[in-house]
Amino acid sequence: MSGIAQEQNVHFEDMRHKGMRRLSGGTFSMGSERFYPEEAPVRQVRVDPFWIDEAPVTNRDFQRFVEATGYVTFAEIAPDPKDYPGLLPELAQPGSLVFRRTRGPVAMDDFSQWWSFELGADWRHPWGPESSIEGLEDHPVVQIAWQDAEAYAQWAGKQLPTEAEWEYAARGGLVRAEFAWGDELAPGGQMLANYWQGNFPYANQMLDGWERTSPVRTYPANGHGLFDMIGNVWEWTVDWWSLPSPMKKASKGACCIPANPRGGKERESYDPCSPDVRIARKVLKGGSHLCAPNYCQRYRPAARHPQPVDSPTSHIGFRCIVRETVEKG
Template sequence: MRRITSGTFRMGSDRHYPEEAPAHRVTVDSFWIDETPVTNGQFQRFVQATGHRTSAEIPPDPREYPGALPHMLYAGSLVFVPPREPVDLRIWSQWWRLLRGADWRHPYGPDSSIEGLDDHPVVHVAYADAEAFAAWAGKALPSEAEWEFAARGGLDGAEFAWGDEFAPGGRRMANTWEGDFPHRNTSRAFRRTSPVGAFPPNGYGLFDMIGNVWEWTSDWYASRHPNDAPKACCIPRNPRGGREADSRDPRSGILCKVVKGGSHLCAPNYCRRYRPAARHTQPVDTSMSHVGFRCIVREDLP
């Protein structure tokens, strides 16, 4: 883990997606954070020690999904399956499939495995799975403010975790989509997840804060940030995001948390969320092939 010293920074952005606004000052206390996302190897040790079964491995309870078609209530998870040609980018169901038998051990469907992928981020973990791992490890999931402060690596206000240029000197700094999303990936290195540490760390020595996999935070999702404090004396300290009562997805009614960092599926023509300020909503019951997490340890307050 790396120690992040307490500080004040501008969280969010006024230049990109509406949910990132307004940019506002916040202060976070010192904490420790994992250098990398939790890997398959680490998660496997947790499962071996506890017998934990992830949400993707358990058929949904019909009582929790009234009106759902019975044949759709099976153990599985959402897997990215690229279409063969350009599609309407407003219809995400054209590249996401709920695959029976997809889970953290079988990231691309029942016939796949994590053999040889011990150092890749674990995926197909719902929020409760990430919380269970954190509790077993004696850690916690970061708040959105803690995560973003760490991701910025000391570059307050910079566009990316490494500065203001996406690919300085032509060098790729994170595992993000290359080519036209979702049908044409031109990357010569990674088409899916990459080993943690395959790209340079940020200024705090943290790897994969941008790209590779989205990461769970402990904050309930709100559609925008609070306004900036009018005076320095009023800057929020260790803010905790939105309210649980307001975080339900309007279509499904499922509670949602904030995920950060973007993933290997973020692309200039579709999702420019490979930035520290970027954020997205994620239903707590939903696991996907591009969502993982990392943990923190908060220091005792004086």
């Protein structure tokens, strides 16, 4: 490689790592056994060193990507009725899911009470066609499907994190703490993340000051210097949804600690409760501004959620990583 090429490559690496933190990797306790069954068991996992964005990708970041490439997101493309048998003709238009606060208590097992498909909702119009991102340039970009996050990561010369990498980063060096800052949700009444305070989905006290998303870096960084790992927006990972497996025993009885585990397989990630819907699901991490003590206590590093890859919403975003090692296989 010539001197000029080397200099250009170094410049690219410097720019690629701008706004990122390097994590040295290591072994940590992944999962939880106190909240939801899909988080168990607690198990030892090892990850190699990697760089990770200090904060979620913002509207400003994503707009730069779109302007450079002309990329059109999933929510901006009308769904093909062939892919969605039974789709009502009036819904065969671009749009996405938007959260709407209810007027009062509703059945908590019916998410259609607070989620609605809004024609014209996309990353530029996160809450519907009459909304915009003006003044929200430093908020996390939302209405992002998995393929949109993957496209941005490739353009930026980065990758999406595995679930293990994401959880290692979110824990900030704390060992088995329930939250990214310790074992108390609001120590001394201090709001350390953007989540729902009050009775979801109708009464948000907004003790954190925000009804929806908040600007990135609004809350203190965790022990790794990372912002918004908890709350604000859910974040896509590269892993297919699956349930964790117990640690395997080595021949002499010791546990084998998996290194850089990858979750699941696409063909096994479908929702067993909806056998007719063949949409694969990826793992989301971190919870969002809609997570509440009375519903979805997933504002924790161990929390996880299966999200269909074709389902962007007004509370899903992402951040990227750069691995220092080349994965095998």
